[in-house]
Amino acid sequence: MPHDTPHAEACPGCQTPDLAFAQHDHGHCSTDALARAEALAVARGVRLTPVRRRVLEILLEEHKAMGAYDVLTRLAAEGFGNQPPVAYRALEFLEDQGFAHRICRLNAFTACMHPGEDHAPAFLICRVCDTVAEAPAAPVMAALTKAAAQSGFVIERANIEALGLCPACAGTA
Amino acid sequence: MPHDTPHAEACPGCQTPDLAFAQHDHGHCSTDALARAEALAVARGVRLTPVRRRVLEILLEEHKAMGAYDVLTRLAAEGFGNQPPVAYRALEFLEDQGFAHRICRLNAFTACMHPGEDHAPAFLICRVCDTVAEAPAAPVMAALTKAAAQSGFVIERANIEALGLCPACAGTA
């Protein structure tokens, strides 16, 4: 699922979403996603304030999901507020804007690796190393929409979360 | 997704899983699922004790998801223990045995309408009437498994939960 920007061609991580599981230049993932989020925020007239931006940066540090309280601890250590709403509000903003996703199963949040793209993500969660990858789920959503339609149900939002073993951890075992 | 028992032919709910959204003889859903769970428990040598059985009955009362504390309140009113572990332990047992499912997104649990069948369920949750239907998701799982395999990820368990409008509520709006 490549970008629609010129940048896409130069970005292995963007052309291989599931790079999350492979060795890669993660700085690239991170700065790219952040830059795109900033551009989108401007375009939409919403404000990527210091707290919000910092939370996104924290989420972008790794391909993991973080609990709201883990984020909060980091924020507090950096001089931001130290009460739950500080973290939850920033996370809610990021999710509303599609800059982050909630991983229901883990009660946790992860940065979106494809902000701005109209994507229906499925999450692959390694139960050993906790890495979370965002897999392209268009075919999955299509199948799900079809199954729902058979009983007349109209889907508005879907959570697709898979737990299992990433290539590295499957290999070790 | 009909049963593999003779009963299947006589059971509209079993042949039309998404009957959850339609008017139907719910007593049938309920007694059937309970009977099948009992048989499975015997076959597996596990014990469907009074608490566990009662929790399953409570979940079976409606095609809804119930929070652990809602279940606990009911249990307590009936003379069982009134502390959280009582409910959580029974719910965990039911989930382990495939007699109930956890709906992550709602922090809630719902009775399985197809106990014993090897099913990969997707849940259709109506955001208006709160009805939860268990849709056959074999094609969805197939698509998901395929997407995961492309990055070498091996899926062990998946949560597929869709939020939207059931036929009735979509019609009203």
Place this chain on the structure above:
DNA sequence: GATATGTATGTGATACTATAACACGTCAAG
């Protein structure tokens, strides 16, 4: 039948996750 063993339940305490409600500061529009 008595004893031992594993399993299930009851209970108190505690940890973890999330939201409500209100005060204060900032900034831009009128």
Place this chain on the structure above:
DNA sequence: CTTGACGTGTTATAGTATCACATACATATC
């Protein structure tokens, strides 16, 4: 300058889930 919308900080509280230990009960063994 005033107003109103928005974002943040803070207190308090609600909701979800697990730990740890004691007790009871079933089954298996002797």
